[in-house]
Amino acid sequence: MAPPLFHRHWGASTSDSPSPSVVVIHGLFGSMENLGMITRLLKDDFSVYGVDLPNHGRSPQLSPSSLSAMADSVFEWMDSVGLASAYFLGHSLGGKVVMELALRYPQRVKALIVADIAPVAYPRRHDDMFEGFEAVDLKSLKSRGEADLAMKDFVGEASTRSFLLKNLEKTDAGWQWRINLRGLKEDYEEYISANSVGFPPYQQPVLFIKGERSDYILPEYRETILDLFPSADVKIINDTEHWLHAEKPELFTRIVKRFLAKVSSELS
Helix, strand or coil: CCCCCCEEEECCCCCCCCCCEEEEECCCCCCHHHHHHHHHHHCCCCEEEEECCCCCCCCCCCCCCCHHHHHHHHHHHHHHHCCCCEEEEEECHHHHHHHHHHHHCHHHEEEEEEECCCCCCCCCCCHHHHHHHHHCCCCCCCCHHHHHHHHCCCCCCHHHHHHHHHHEEEECCEEEECCCHHHHHHCHHHHCCCCCCCCCCCCCCEEEEEECCCCCCCHHHHHHHHHHCCCEEEEEECCCCCCHHHHCHHHHHHHHHHHHHHHHHHHC
16 A cells, blocks of 8 residues: 555544544645645634645655546545545546545545536646646756746746746755656546546535636536536636636635535534
């Protein structure tokens, strides 16, 4: 068995007064830090776990990898921390992984919140980012600014480069990427594939939260979503794109809290 995933835990929860557990999982090229604002807004009401996916952040490498392999890693991590079941919130690739977890291990997932992703196959969208990473010569790199300049020809948007460069760190051995860049590139087609269809539909509540201007959740995906998640509902956050939780964190968190309060009351 591989080493457990790296995680952090926030929120007051005691044996006398346990808080509902919520596991928060980031997207491609990210880490738990990308959802830090959301965990801070949730931690007073919930026992919140932030998890780094395999090949990301401080978690172990996993190769070859896939949605199912990542879901298995989360399942094994739950066992390692003694978490019998939890609510899950996943953004983008994290949403794909938590959907896969719910389909494969429904008894471990009380309910799902999926931020701006659907259980469908997607076209390639990140080749420019892979090229940007590979344009940075780590051996000769002298500064983060130099890395930003090397990426600029491939990733024009400064905010996107800033997000990608969060993976760059300086160690005693020199500059390195925290992500397993080679593994992510080799297994990329697995991450953008559709979620598994060989399992019974997940019957518990699922909330999809869509960015109004994002094209990751489209009307034509409705049938596939309901085939796999018949209790699914959707909320749209106006004037947001794919990074809706970062663009409007307070509104995003209010939607999450209302959903969890409703689901918790129904399950109690």
